[in-house]
Amino acid sequence: MRKGAHSPNPKSEHHRTNKSGAERDIFSAHHDRHHRSSAIWRGIRWVTLGSAVLVTSFFAARAQDTAVKGGKPAGDSANTAWNWMTKDRDSRLSALDSLLQVDTGNMQALWLRAELLAQGSYEERLDALNNFSSLIRLQPGMADAYYGRARVLSSMGRDREALDDYNQALKLGNNPDSVRDVRFFMAGSLMRLGRADEALQHLGWIIQDQPEWENGAAFVERGFALLQTGRYELALKDFDQLLRMGSQKTVWLQDLDLSQIHYGRGAAWYGLDSYEQAVREFDLAVQLGPKYADAYFARGNAKYALKEYAGALADYNKAVELDPKNAMAFYNRGHALQMLGRTQDANGSFSQAHQLDPKL
Secondary structure, rough: OOOOOOOOOOOOOOOOOOHHHHHOOOOOOOOHHHHHHHHHHOOOOOOOOHHHHHHHHHHHHHHHOOOOOOOOOOOHHHHHHHHHHHOOOOHHHHHHHHHHHHHHOOOOHHHHHHHHHOOOOOHHHHHHOOOOOOHHHOOOOOHHHHHHHHHHHHHHOHHHHHHHHHHHHHOOOHHHHHHHHHHHHHHHHHHHHOOOHHHHHHHHHHHOOOOOOHOHHHHHHHHHHHHHHHHHHHHHHHHHHHHHHOOOOOOOOHOOOOOHHHHHHHHHHHHOOOHHHHHHHHHHHHHEEEEEEEEHHHHHEEEEEOOOOOHHHHHHHHHHHHHHOOOHHHHHHHHHHHHHHOOOHHHHHHHHHHHHHHOO
């Protein structure tokens, strides 16, 4: 989501109120609190940290014990492919390709190859889609094949298509762990599509269904979904509970990105107009994640709200250094430069923003 910072003059030529959705300048005085805080997490990266953790564990654990339903190993070649965890990626792919040349319907090989390619380039992910589709043709009731294809579609920005596969995976799935994973990734797709209320239903189900110590990623995801719907106090509650659970060793915080947790807390405080507290949380976020561009951008917005224009400018500069395609960081930097009396530099920054996003 790309948003703007407080406009120095709500009636200025740079203040836009007619942008659609995520592009609207939600920092003006007449916008409601939900819109103001939505701006703070410009470009929260769905799939989020939790999804990344689950992807890794899924690849390592699920590929060998679920994909084989309906498939058969094919002698020594299959055994070689099965030992993929001990090989480098290219060797694994080569072994699987050799096997599929002589046994085109080997479901083990199709599954493992799809999982490997799903982590690769855009072209490799297209190939992974073909492998998952082949698995579905061979065994239409294979829930994990729909799930795998949905994850690849999501990674390619095709979340609407992914939802169809996620829903099919839920209909077919009967393994509790698999169902939780599907709901988790499905929530990410729903959030990217602006359907946070639906995402919250899935995340709430996960948190109720699984042991507390496994709920770290779900709490993080739910916190951001609550932010997206403007429920800042509830979001803080989730982030606070997560940190308490971590201190009590009832959740595995080491598997999570703490910088994102503090980023979420900062976004919540920003939504509650508590800008100084927001800055403190964003300070922690950038200390823990020095290359976290969105955290610098968000801290710049909070400093701008406190009229700390020099500090805001420094953060916007860092944000565009780390993420040179962030149009709103250039746009907000222009406002900070204006407030510092640097009109020519401000116009240059506005021009860069407009080049990246003509709506600005």
